[in-house]
Amino acid sequence: MERYRDEQCVGCGQGRGEQTAFAVIMAVSFCHLLNDTMQSLIPALYPMIKEDYGLDFTQIGFWGWSSVSRPRCCNP
Numbered sequence: 001m002e003r004y005r006d007e008q009c010v011g012c013g014q015g016r017g018e019q020t021a022f023a024v025i026m027a028v029s030f031c032h033l034l035n036d037t038m039q040s041l042i043p044a045l046y047p048m049i050k051e052d053y054g055l056d057f058t059q060i061g062f063w064g065w066s067s068v069s070r071p072r073c074c075n076p
Helices: 016-044 046-053 057-074
Strands: none
Touching (some): 016 046, 016 057, 046 057
16 A cells, blocks of 8 residues: 555545546636636627727627627537
8 A cells, every 4th residue: 555655545436536537627617717707808898899990789799699609509
């Protein structure tokens, strides 16, 4: 048992497997956070985008719909 200091129990499925699962869950959670952050920032930029590019409300609506619907398909 001295060889496996970083594992709690060699035969009981704990240790490295749990560390790997935790790392994967944290990576997925971080990506989900980035996705949600982008979805919340884009509507806040609508007035600036409308003025800078001279778009009307229909064009902003289509742009907003496409930027929100795409991540919805990929979001777990």
